[in-house]
Amino acid sequence: MNRYTVSLFTENFIGILNRVTLIFTRRGVNIDALTASESKEDGVHRITIEVTTTEDQVLQIVKQTEKIIDVIKSFYYKDDEVVYQEIALYKIPISSLDPGLEKVIRQYNARIISAEKEFVVIEMTGHKEDTKALLEILQDFNILEFARSGRVAVAKPMGTIEQYLNN
Amino acid sequence: MKDSRIRGAEIVIKSLVSENCDYIFGYPGGAIMPVYDALYDYADQIKHVLTRHEQGAIHAAQGYARVSGKVGVCMATSGPGATNLITGIADAQIDSTPLVCITGQVASPLLGTDAFQETDVVGFSMPGTKWNIQVRKAADIAPAIAKGFHIARSGRPGPVLIDITKDAQNELSEFNYVPCLGIRSYRPYPIVKDSEITAAAEVINAAKKPYVLFGQGVVIGNAEEEFKAFLDKTGIPAACTLLGSGALSEDHPQYVGKLGMHGNYAPNLLTNQCDVLIAVGMRFDDRVTGDLKRYAKQAKVVHLELDNAEIDKNVKCAVSVLGNCKESLPMLTEKVNEGTHDEWLAAFRKLEEKEKSAVVSLDLLPTKIGLTMGEVIRYINDYKKDDAVLVTDVGQHQMIAWRYFKYKTTRTQVTSGGLGTMGFSLPAALGAQLADLSRQVVCVVGDGGIQMTIQELGTIMQTKAPVKVVLLNNDFLGMVRQWQQLFFDKRYSFTELDNPDFIKIAEAYNMKATKVTERENLSDAVAEMMIHEGPYFLEVVVEKEDNVFPMIPTGCSVEEVRLS
Ligand SMILES: Cc1ncc(C[n+]2csc(CCOP(=O)(O)OP(=O)(O)O)c2C)c(N)n1
Numbered sequence: 232m233n234r235y236t237v238s239l240f241t242e243n244f245i246g247i248l249n250r251v252t253l254i255f256t257r258r259g260v261n262i263d264a265l266t267a268s269e270s271k272e273d274g275v276h277r278i279t280i281e282v283t284t285t286e287d288q289v290l291q292i293v294k295q296t297e298k299i300i301d302v303i304k305s306f307y308y309k310d311d312e313v314v315y316q317e318i319a320l321y322k323i324p325i326s327s328l329d330p331g332l333e334k335v336i337r338q339y340n341a342r343i344i345s346a347e348k349e350f351v352v353i354e355m356t357g358h359k360e361d362t363k364a365l366l367e368i369l370q371d372f373n374i375l376e377f378a379r380s381g382r383v384a385v386a387k388p389m390g391t392i393e394q395y396l397n398n
Numbered sequence: 399m400k401d402s403r404i405r406g407a408e409i410v411i412k413s414l415v416s417e418n419c420d421y422i423f424g425y426p427g428g429a430i431m432p433v434y435d436a437l438y439d440y441a442d443q444i445k446h447v448l449t450r451h452e453q454g455a456i457h458a459a460q461g462y463a464r465v466s467g468k469v470g471v472c473m474a475t476s477g478p479g480a481t482n483l484i485t486g487i488a489d490a491q492i493d494s495t496p497l498v499c500i501t502g503q504v505a506s507p508l509l510g511t512d513a514f515q516e517t518d519v520v521g522f523s524m525p526g527t528k529w530n531i532q533v534r535k536a537a538d539i540a541p542a543i544a545k546g547f548h549i550a551r552s553g554r555p556g557p558v559l560i561d562i563t564k565d566a567q568n569e570l571s572e573f574n575y576v577p578c579l580g581i582r583s584y585r586p587y588p589i590v591k592d593s594e595i596t597a598a599a600e601v602i603n604a605a606k607k608p609y610v611l612f613g614q615g616v617v618i619g620n621a622e623e624e625f626k627a628f629l630d631k632t633g634i635p636a637a638c639t640l641l642g643s644g645a646l647s648e649d650h651p652q653y654v655g656k657l658g659m660h661g662n663y664a665p666n667l668l669t670n671q672c673d674v675l676i677a678v679g680m681r682f683d684d685r686v687t688g689d690l691k692r693y694a695k696q697a698k699v700v701h702l703e704l705d706n707a708e709i710d711k712n713v714k715c716a717v718s719v720l721g722n723c724k725e726s727l728p729m730l731t732e733k734v735n736e737g738t739h740d741e742w743l744a745a746f747r748k749l750e751e752k753e754k755s756a757v758v759s760l761d762l763l764p765t766k767i768g769l770t771m772g773e774v775i776r777y778i779n780d781y782k783k784d785d786a787v788l789v790t791d792v793g794q795h796q797m798i799a800w801r802y803f804k805y806k807t808t809r810t811q812v813t814s815g816g817l818g819t820m821g822f823s824l825p826a827a828l829g830a831q832l833a834d835l836s837r838q839v840v841c842v843v844g845d846g847g848i849q850m851t852i853q854e855l856g857t858i859m860q861t862k863a864p865v866k867v868v869l870l871n872n873d874f875l876g877m878v879r880q881w882q883q884l885f886f887d888k889r890y891s892f893t894e895l896d897n898p899d900f901i902k903i904a905e906a907y908n909m910k911a912t913k914v915t916e917r918e919n920l921s922d923a924v925a926e927m928m929i930h931e932g933p934y935f936l937e938v939v940v941e942k943e944d945n946v947f948p949m950i951p952t953g954c955s956v957e958e959v960r961l962s
Contacts, residue, residue: 241583242582242583245531245532246520246524246530249521249524250524253524253525257525290710291707291711294706294707294709294711295707297706297707298705298706298707300528300529300549300581300583300584301583301584302583303582303583396582
C-alpha cells in the first residue's frame with residue numbers, strides 16, 4: 232500500500248464527479264481526499280484524488296476513469312512525483328492569543344487571516360503531516376475548530392495534458 | 399412568417415430518423431406521451447414494437463443490435479418504466495451491445511420533488527451506462543441524441559441513456575440535425591502502434607505451440623475476414639469464447655472449440671500447455687480463466703484489444719496491441735511467418751476424441767430413455783440454414799445449445815454472456831428476428847427463464863415475427879440444480895418447478911405449438927418447426943436431472959476440467 236495522487240482532467244459535465252468516484256467505490260478503494268477545480272485550459276476541469284492503495288489497483292482505476300466519456304485524461308503519481316499542498320484553518324478563542332501562540336504561528340509559517348470578537352482564524356498551507364503537527368500544538372490553546380482541504384497538486388514530470396489535448 | 403420550430407417530441411423522432419433507426423422497442427406512459435404522439439405521424443419511417451414489459455423492450459433492442467450490427471433503440475416512460483430498463487442496461491454494458499435508451503422524465507420544475515413517477519434514472523443508470531444525460535430543453539435534444547448514437551456504436555460499444563423531461567418534449571425549437579463525429583474527451587479507436595505489432599509478431603514467430611483465443615471483439619470490429627486471414631497464414635489453432643462464437647466458421651480446419659466453464663475439453667486443458675497465447679478481442683472473463691493463479695502461467699500472452707482498461711486487468715500480457723483488431727490484425731498478419739502446426743493441432747484433436755466418447759456421444763446420441771438437450775440441438779443443426787441465429791436464455795440449455803450448435807457465420811450468436819440474465823432470450827429473439835426477417839431465428843429457453851418474460855409471446859403474436867421458440871423443459875432450475883447436486887449434497891433447495899401447460903399458453907398467444915415427449919417424434923417436430931412460416935413453439939420434455947459437462951468448477955484451474 233502506498234499513497235497516490237490521481238489527477239484527472241475532465242470536461243465540465245454534470246455528474247462527472249459522481250462517475251469518477253463510482254469507480255473507486257466499486258473497487259473498494261477509499262478516497263482519502265478530493266478536490267476539484269478549473270484548470271488553465273478553457274473548459275477543462277481537474278479533479279485531484281488522494282488514495283492509499285496498491286499500484287496495481289490505482290493503475291486499473293486510472294484506466295477505468297479514462298473510459299468515462301467526459302474524462303480527457305487521467306494520471307497517477309507517487310508522492311515524490313508531485314508538488315502538493317493542503318490548506319488548514321484553525322479557530323482559536325481570543326483568550327488563547329498570547330505571545331506563546333504568536334511564536335508557534337511564526338514557527339510554523341502560519342498566519343492569522345481573521346480576527347473576530349471572540350476568536351481568531353489561523354491559516355496554514357503545507358503537507359498533511361505539518362498541518363497536523365500544528366493541530367496538535369494548538370490543542371493546548373483550546374482550539375475550537377479545525378478544517379483541512381484536500382490536496383492540490385501539480386505533477387513534476389513536464390508536459391502532460393497540453394500534449395494530450397493538442398495531438 | 400411561418401414558425402419553423404417544432405416540438406421537442408418531434409425532434410426526438412426526427413433525430414432517430416436521421417440516425418436511420420428503423421425500429422423502436424418501447425412502452426408508453428405519461429412522461430413520454432408527447433414523443434409517442436409525435437411517433438404517430440412517422441409510422442411510415444419508424445416501426446414501433448410495443449413489448450409487454452420494458453425489460454422486454456430493451457432485450458429486444460439488444461437482440462436487434464447484435465444481429466444487425468446497428469444501434470438498438472428502446473423507449474420507456476419515467477419512474478417504473480425507466481427502472482425496468484436497468485437490467486437490460488447492465489446486460490448491454492457488460493456484453494458491449496450498442497443501445498440508445500430514451501426515457502421520459504417529469505417536467506423540470508418537478509425534478510427532485512418526488513413527483514409522481516419521478517425517479518433519478520440518470521443516477522440509477524450511471525454505473526451501468528457508457529454515457530447518460532438528462533435533457534431539459536428542446537434545443538438540447540438533437541445534439542444529445544447525436545452524441546448518444548456516436549458513443550453507443552463507436553469504440554467498445556455500449557448502452558447510452560437519454561432522459562428527456564416532459565417540458566422539453568413540449569417546448570418548441572428549431573430542428574437541425576448535426577451528426578456527432580467526435581468528442582474531445584473521447585478517443586474510441588486508439589491508433590495501432592507499429593512497435594506493438596512488431597513485438598507481437600516477434601513473440602508469435604518464435605512460438606512452438608501458439609494458441610489463439612478469440613472473442614466478440616472480432617465481431618464488433620467486423621474483423622472476421624481479417625481474423626481468418628491471420629489464421630490461414632499462421633496455421634495456429636483457435637478457440638472461441640461464448641460471445642466469440644460465429645466469428646469463425648466451425649468448419650475451419652484450425653477451429654478447435656469453445657472455452658470456459660462449460661466449453662470443450664481440449665481448448666481449456668491445452669491453455670496450460672501452449673507457449674504463446676494470442677487473445678483477440680476477448681477479456682479473460684473468470685468464466686474463461688478459472689483460477690487466475692493457475693491460468694496459462696507457462697505462456698507469453700499477446701493481447702489484441704480495443705479497450706485499454708482490459709489490458710493487464712486479469713491476465714498480465716507480454717505484449718499488448720491496443721486498437722481495433724480490424725486494423726491491427728492485417729498489420730500483424732503481414733509480419734508473422736507462414737506456418738503449420740499439425741502436431742500441436744493433433745493434440746487438440748486427440749483430446750476432442752476423448753470428450754466425444756465421454757460426453758458428446760451421450761448427449762447427441764443418447765441410449766437412455768429420457769431426451770437430452772443435446773439431441774434437440776443436433777436436430778436443429780440438421781434443419782437449420784448456415785446463417786440461422788441461435789438465441790439462448792441462461793442455464794443448462796444455454797451451455798448445451800452453445801456447445802452443440804454449429805456456428806457457420808458471424809452474428810449468429812445472441813445470448814446474455816456477461817450478466818447471465820434469465821428472461822433475456824424471448825424478447826432478444828424477437829429483436830433478432832426483426833433485424834433480419836429472412837433469417838431463421840431459434841430461441842432456446844428453459845422452463846425457468848421463459849417464465850421471466852413469457853408475456854413477450856404477446857409481442858411475438860402482434861408482430862408476427864416468425865421466431866422459433868424451443869422450450870427445453872426439465873421442471874427444474876436446471877443449472878442451479880446441477881450445482882446443488884455437485885456441490886451442495888443434492889439438497890435441491892427451491893429449484894423444482896410446478897409448471898403450467900406451456901402449450902396452452904403458446905396457443906393462447908396464437909402460436910402453433912407442439913410438445914414432444916418421445917424420442918421418435920423429435921426429428922419430425924424439429925423439421926416441421928424449422929420450415930414453418932410463422933412463429934412456432936416447440937416444447938421438449940427432457941431428462942429432469944441431466945448435467946452439463948465438461949465443467950471447470952469455480953475456483954479450479956482450466957486443467958482441472960471435468961468430463962463427469
Ligand atoms: C435473473 C436471474 N435470476 C437468477 C439467475 C440464476 N440462475 C442461473 S441459471 C438458473 C436456472 C435456469 O433454469 P431454467 O431456465 O429452467 O434453465 P435450465 O438450466 O434448466 O436449462 C438460475 C436460477 C439468473 N441467471 N438470472
